[in-house]
Amino acid sequence: MDAERWRMLSPLLDALLELEPHARSRSLAAMRAEDPRLAGELEALLALEDDAGTFLDTPLVAPLPGARPGSQVGPYRLERLLGEGGMGQVWLASRADGLYQRRVALKLLRPGLADPGLRLRFTREREILARLEHAHIARLLDAGISADNQPYLALDYVDGEPISDWCERREPEVRPLVQLFLQVCDAVSHAHANLIVHRDLKPSNILVTPLDEVRLLDFGIAKLLDSADLPDHTRTGARAFTLHYAAPEQIRGEPVSTLTDVYSLGVVLYELLAGTKPYAPRHKSDAQWEEAILHGDPMRPSQALQRRAEAEPGSAAALQRRARAVAGDLDNIVLKAMSKRYEQRYASVEAMAQDLQRHLDGKPVLARPQRIAYRAGKFLRRHRWPLSTAALVLAVMATALGLVAWQSRLALQDAERAQAMQNFVISLFQDAGEARGEAPLDVRQLLEAGVERGEAELERQPMARAALLGVIGRLRLGLGDRAEALELLTRQAGLLAAADNAPAGLRLESATDLGHALRLTRGAGQCVEHMQELQPLARRQERRLPRQAAGFHTQLGRCHRALGQREQAAAQFRRALALRRDRLPGSAGIAENMADLAGLEADAGRYEAALRGLEAAHDQLQGTVGDRNPLTIRVLREICALRARAGRLHGASQACAGAVSAAAGLLGPHHGTTREARNEYAALLEQLAAPTGPAPAQEQDFESAPEADAALSPAEDPAAAARSAPGPASPS
Numbered sequence: 004m005d006a007e008r009w010r011m012l013s014p015l016l017d018a019l020l021e022l023e024p025h026a027r028s029r030s031l032a033a034m035r036a037e038d039p040r041l042a043g044e045l046e047a048l049l050a051l052e053d054d055a056g057t058f059l060d061t062p063l064v065a066p067l068p069g070a071r072p073g074s075q076v077g078p079y080r081l082e083r084l085l086g087e088g089g090m091g092q093v094w095l096a097s098r099a100d101g102l103y104q105r106r107v108a109l110k111l112l113r114p115g116l117a118d119p120g121l122r123l124r125f126t127r128e129r130e131i132l133a134r135l136e137h138a139h140i141a142r143l144l145d146a147g148i149s150a151d152n153q154p155y156l157a158l159d160y161v162d163g164e165p166i167s168d169w170c171e172r173r174e175p176e177v178r179p180l181v182q183l184f185l186q187v188c189d190a191v192s193h194a195h196a197n198l199i200v201h202r203d204l205k206p207s208n209i210l211v212t213p214l215d216e217v218r219l220l221d222f223g224i225a226k227l228l229d230s231a232d233l234p235d236h237t238r239t240g241a242r243a244f245t246l247h248y249a250a251p252e253q254i255r256g257e258p259v260s261t262l263t264d265v266y267s268l269g270v271v272l273y274e275l276l277a278g279t280k281p282y283a284p285r286h287k288s289d290a291q292w293e294e295a296i297l298h299g300d301p302m303r304p305s306q307a308l309q310r311r312a313e314a315e316p317g318s319a320a321a322l323q324r325r326a327r328a329v330a331g332d333l334d335n336i337v338l339k340a341m342s343k344r345y346e347q348r349y350a351s352v353e354a355m356a357q358d359l360q361r362h363l364d365g366k367p368v369l370a371r372p373q374r375i376a377y378r379a380g381k382f383l384r385r386h387r388w389p390l391s392t393a394a395l396v397l398a399v400m401a402t403a404l405g406l407v408a409w410q411s412r413l414a415l416q417d418a419e420r421a422q423a424m425q426n427f428v429i430s431l432f433q434d435a436g437e438a439r440g441e442a443p444l445d446v447r448q449l450l451e452a453g454v455e456r457g458e459a460e461l462e463r464q465p466m467a468r469a470a471l472l473g474v475i476g477r478l479r480l481g482l483g484d485r486a487e488a489l490e491l492l493t494r495q496a497g498l499l500a501a502a503d504n505a506p507a508g509l510r511l512e513s514a515t516d517l518g519h520a521l522r523l524t525r526g527a528g529q530c531v532e533h534m535q536e537l538q539p540l541a542r543r544q545e546r547r548l549p550r551q552a553a554g555f556h557t558q559l560g561r562c563h564r565a566l567g568q569r570e571q572a573a574a575q576f577r578r579a580l581a582l583r584r585d586r587l588p589g590s591a592g593i594a595e596n597m598a599d600l601a602g603l604e605a606d607a608g609r610y611e612a613a614l615r616g617l618e619a620a621h622d623q624l625q626g627t628v629g630d631r632n633p634l635t636i637r638v639l640r641e642i643c644a645l646r647a648r649a650g651r652l653h654g655a656s657q658a659c660a661g662a663v664s665a666a667a668g669l670l671g672p673h674h675g676t677t678r679e680a681r682n683e684y685a686a687l688l689e690q691l692a693a694p695t696g697p698a699p700a701q702e703q704d705f706e707s708a709p710e711a712d713a714a715l716s717p718a719e720d721p722a723a724a725a726r727s728a729p730g731p732a733s734p735s
Contacts, residue, residue, distance in 0.1 A: 111153060141161055531559065560574075
């Protein structure tokens with residue numbers, strides 16, 4: 004018996020051997036009616052099997068003497084046979100010439116066959132694989148002809164299992180299975196982009212690695228679309244494709260195209276989803292399989308799963324659940340890919356993959372049955388842009404109207420609150436001016452009177468009353484009346500907590516001011532405890548209320564810093580800094596947060612970094628708001644202190660002079676802050692004028708100057724700091 008005849012008989016013999024004796028007899032009888040010679044040969048082989056159960060252990064095609072474990076083909080040493088097919092053998096081999104260490108899958112032309120067409124296909128596979136470079140295609144590493152004229156291909160050795168075995172072992176849900184199958188589609192699509200059709204897509208040519216990645220193998224019968232047609236073995240008795248996964252045009256011997264691979268992918272996906280092949284002919288002969296592929300209508304994968312559920316009671320629940328997941332879109336996608344007429348299939352593997360991705364994304368797929376609902380859906384899709392544009396315009400208009408109404412309501416509330424505050428403050432000062440006569444105006448008495456009148460006149464306007472308490476509380480903090488400020492700000496927080504619709508901006512300002520007062524009076528721990536409750540609100544309002552949110556993060560950071568929690572403090576300062584840079588680019592708060600971060604550097608003993616941070620903060624101030632800002636005074640005094648402690652007296656002198664000039668111009672020459680800055684400058688000038696140079700204490704470096712920490716202690720609000728005249732070395 005020649006090799007060609009054996010290749011035709013071998014799959015039929017395998018199928019018969021798997022049948023029970025009575026079923027085998029019926030199948031042989033059916034074959035005898037169609038092809039008596041074929042049936043006779045199979046009966047003879049079965050009789051040999053009965054007489055000598057080991058006759059099949061001896062191959063009809065003798066292996067080449069050199070192809071055995073331990074032998075060498077080119078620079079590779081064979082280790083063990085991985086598999087063999089109609090075209091050749093695949094061996095696990097390792098590099099034997101010492102150039103480098105690597106294990107490969109070595110593909111050899113089938114030993115003992117002299118068919119020039121097979122050798123031609125082998126050469127063609129080498130050309131094909133050399134053109135393919137894809138993560139999911141086994142790479143061609145080397146190719147050549149050994150000393151005994153044996154052609155070989157060295158490919159990536161893929162340590163994996165067929166995708167069907169992987170699915171049977173892992174039993175994945177439908178979604179991860181489809182996601183894995185999309186890798187297969189991506190690999191085949193890449194081959195098509197290089198004008199290559201695989202023509203033998205089946206589970207055994209699709210391996211899954213232990214990392215759940217796909218590798219596509221075996222382009223041995225692939226057709227180069229940009230080359231002249233080579234001898235087509237699909238038209239002979241010795242098929243070069245696998246019948247169960249072949250497209251109708253392959254059975255008929257017609258030209259193949261990329262749509263042939265689309266059909267085979269549909270069959271593979273059917274088997275992976277349903278756990279069975281799409282066709283089940285009564286007789287397992289090639290003729291029956293061909294008839295089923297050419298004319299049979301496969302049932303839907305979901306129906307096949309339902310039948311399996313009926314036949315397998317132990318797995319019925321899981322199979323029914325899977326059938327529900329497959330029914331609908333996936334049924335239609337698989338059957339569209341498996342259409343008998345190739346023009347009814349997907350136009351490409353990429354189109355099939357896009358439909359699968361649409362299913363995963365919950366979007367409508369293109370593969371739908373031709374029903375009224377489907378045609379209506381097509382109308383909607385055909386006009387989807389005008390319809391979706393109209394719907395979008397309506398949605399945008401409705402949303403915009405809602406936002407405008409909401410913003411208008413908030414703006415009206417803010418305007419009413421602001422007007423009430425304005426009228427109240429004007430009347431307060433008018434009454435104070437009339438009542439005091441010739442006596443000087445006492446600010447504290449004025450503020451106390453404001454609180455009393457606010458309680459009476461704004462009784463029915465709780466939000467305006469809360470805003471008033473916040474303003475007076477901040478003024479009290481600026482005057483140094485910390486206990487009184489704490490009491491006012493606590494009352495404000497109570498009013499806001501009792502209100503159902505308190506504005507977010509007012510709540511954030513209240514939490515910031517109360518946190519500041521708590522830090523100064525009862526300790527930073529209570530400050531953090533109070534402010535953390537409103538941290539989610541601050542984050543939600545960062546885009547709408549950037550000023551209030553940034554102030555909140557800054558104050559919370561200072562409370563963390565006072566507790567020695569430098570990492571938490573740095574996170575809050577950086578968040579506030581990023582927010583101000585993004586939403587408030589001209590704000591003095593940017594420099595404020597830069598100074599806060601510099602203070603953290605000093606806390607950690609990194610005084611050089613602290614000084615660089617303060618100098619950068621000063622540059623930021625000059626570039627945005629100029630010198631006429633209370634923060635400028637604070638930053639320059641701290642720079643002066645750090646430079647002096649590092650022995651850099653001339654640089655310190657420049658900073659102190661700048662602080663004096665800024666304080667005098669902004670606060671006046673007789674303000675306490677101006678006097679303190681002037682005293683610091685005078686002391687520094689005395690050191691510069693000393694004939695022996697700076698005192699030893701001033702010559703030490705930063706690492707030996709722990710006093711610098713005091714200059715960078717957590718600062719209060721710059722305006723309040725300027726009013727209350729704190730020195731640079733006095734922590735607030």
